[in-house]
Amino acid sequence: MLKLTRKLEYALIALRHMQDKGDTFISAKEIADMYLIPQELLAKTLQQMVKLNYIKAAQGPHGGYRVRKGLTEISMTQFMEDLEGPIGIVDCNINAECIQLENCNIRLPIKKINSNIRAIFNEIRVGDITS
Template sequence: MLRLSRLTDYGVVVLARLGEGDLPLHSAPGLATRTGLPEPTVAKVLKILAQAGMVEGLRGARGGYRLARPLAHIPLSEVITAFDGPIALTACVDGGNGQCESEHLCPVRGRWDPVNDAIRGALEKITVAELAGHSTAIALPHPELRLAAE
């Protein structure tokens, strides 16, 4: 179904909550109650977001997480990459040196790259702010996501 992992979905939701701006700092337990997600899961999501540099974690009592950048500067592609790894539709991507045993027989060798690039490009153009909907984002549907050849 071309689905991205559930963690990625959670990541966007958590980021959106973090950007709601009433408080600059949110704790993982607090975010858990506000999102309706289980607390250990939210903690895991925040850890991944912190490692990827989208949020900053402040340790110690009265600690918590805050956005490292405004949501409008976080492209969706970055969230997906943090949780799901590189954005690519097939396993045989970007180089793909000899890891496919039918390589010499494969008629589509290397042809997937432009497709992957197109998907990547689309996901780089939309930001989490636009998904959250409470920002300076353009109203949906996104004009920049329409394709040139239409």
């Protein structure tokens, strides 16, 4: 089944929450508690988004995270691949080590489906989801 990973879901939930709070820094604990998200996984995801410059982090008693980049400029394809790596519904589209690769009789149709999925995600901006 094709679906977003929990990590991507949590990242989008956190971005939406931060977007709603404007310039206020929000703690990982606040987001985790509000949406019943495992705090450790959320904290790792937030740190990854800091490294990718999607959000800004601040230390201290009033520290936390807030949105940095214009989310309307970032495609879902870019966001998903930044956080999780290449998008693919089967391994042969992202990993050339598939043992069936030489004799696979469905590779081209699957590749077309994968291209169409990528095109759809290219049209959707992160800001469309988080606004």
